[in-house]
Amino acid sequence: MFDWRWDFTLNILPRLIEATGNTLLAAGIGYAIAVVIGLALALAQRTPFRALTLAVREAVEFIRSTPLILQIFFVFYVGPQFGIRLSPWVAGMIAIGLHYASYLSEVYRGGLDSVPRGQWEACAALNLSPARTYFRVIIPQALPPSLAGMGNYLVGIFKDTPMLSVIGVAELMHTATAIGSESYRYLEPYTLVGLIFLAISLPSAALIRAFEAWVRKKLGMTR
């Protein structure tokens, strides 16, 4: 088929699979950063300090509406200008982690907003501390409606990792491009990259949906 070479395919497959490990690692670290920073960004918008709320809101808006690839370049190149050297991995994780933190903060915000006012009032009436209110009452209820969005962004961050290749993170896309420029063959590496992405993201999406249903059931939120 269209000059597809199987020997070449088998030859490069181990390298690509190894690079897939890096892709998954990058997605995992980036997501972990995003989950935590995202929560901080969401909670920062619920403090009584209006200036802080507005500043965080605007920052989230800014990060969400500008291209991730540009942010990756920005983080990677601006450091050295001021004498701070970041490795491609560190710069990449900061950029992608912050980008997805801004998405996740919106997901959390939606989840928190979906908790009825009466729940807060009940906590106040019971004189629960703010920490206890959040962690024991509000967040458990805000979680299930947030899960679908969180799952989508987990798959999303995985699919955005190829952008890290532009600053030299040796993930899948970077490896495929390297193979292409060594061998002058792009058909097999780029097609395989596409197939690897499909093979991971399609089952993941299904798995996430199943997990979401399981959590809802576990929390007794479905009939």
Next chain:
Amino acid sequence: MTDQDMSKYPLRLADDKVPMVRFMNVTKRYGDLVVLDSLDLDVDEGEMVTVIGPSGSGKTTVLRMLMTLETINGGVIYVDGEPLTHMEKGGRLVPADRRHIRRMRANIGMCFQHFNLFPHMTALENCMEAPVHVLGLPKAEARDRSIELLGMVGLEDKVDQHPARLSGGQQQRVAIARALAMRPKVMLFDEVTSALDPEVIGEVTNVIRKLVDQHNLTMLMVTHQMGFAKEISDRVCFFYDGKIEEQGPPSEIFGSPQKERTQQFLSAVLEAG
């Protein structure tokens, strides 16, 4: 369904006395649940038949099948002597294709519990939409016809309003005008007053009353308003568990029901007021 089964259904009804609507041995199932069980029901031209019964008795399904919103699982429905759910092919009845259904559907109009007016069109546009785009009437003619009908339902001053600006009673009257604009032979009213506030029910029942008095329309109505059914119907059918338990003129059904279930149902709804 085998050919053997279909042979007992005529290709069209004999000419001497043809009912406007005939349900012949009609069955409707959802999975294992039998909603209608071998229903036989004739409605004559110009007759007003009211269908009453507890919820889940299949009464709304009768109308929805006639409007072809539901398929049927057995039997044949005829409209004006011609099969609706089936068509003739090589001397036998086969399930109707889309074209046949569209041709036959032109005979039937329907009003719904929740009006289902098109929210992006004014009252007048709602009425003109199908006459222009389905019947192919010139716009001016469709407009005249629609304005006349909107006048008939008492809404001449609301023609340019969108549904969101109309009360429930007004919306339902627009819906009646919209259905009539297609000049159907049979009109179906599916619980048209159930979603209305009590004080506006009269607006809608008055329009239906007017239709009964002034037009020779064949009508089938599902309602929970026993008083209105009693006053306006030529015949009342009491449905129970997918079957007609009892039917007759309203004086008999409401005055001296024969079956125990009819008596129970009527005393329950009359008690509830």
Next chain:
Amino acid sequence: MMSYSAFLTEYGPRFLDGATVTAIQTVLAAILAIVIALVAGLMRLSANVVPRWVATTYIEIFRGTSLLVQLYWIFFVLPLFGITLEKFTAGFVAVGMNLGAYGAELVRGAILSVPRGQWEAAIALNMTGAQRMRRIILPQAMVIMLPPWGNLLIELLKGTALVSLIAVADLMFEAKQINGTTFLSAQAFGTALIIYYAMARFVITPAMRGLERRMRRRLSRA
């Protein structure tokens, strides 16, 4: 060190050129995405399995892989199949096809959320399937899907930044070039970030809000 105003005087025109290319890429990709979304979204709802299956496959492939992978595939691999797209075309085609797959799901969801009664009323008025869709369902679905389309168009704008990687001279590309010659990374990339933000926040978002208001008024849902 060069002052920022001197930097802008020197490189402003190049940022402007790049922003123009980004705007053109965005508009062309958006048109393609809207057409694909409508066609694929409707095919997903077809009663016939063949169009349904074709659309589902398309959507799963384009949503299951990365835009960057698709862009490289279209630009570097497609020529091996005899289809060579010039880089400018390959750029907006990749972005449009990718976002079109996401848009198709929005179209489908919006159509399905038009109340059942609207379909039934259209059937009762004996409209054909095409008339029902075009005159009754789509106008209502349009209003439902406009807000998520606003977000999608911002994603699309962001997506066009990737075309710089196949050397389309868009805003991202110019920023990289300027960074390469001046090493003023904060100024080069920062200015580009601000321009992208302005395009999203002060062009796309207000335009979509305005469109939404107009549509809603036409639907007259007070």
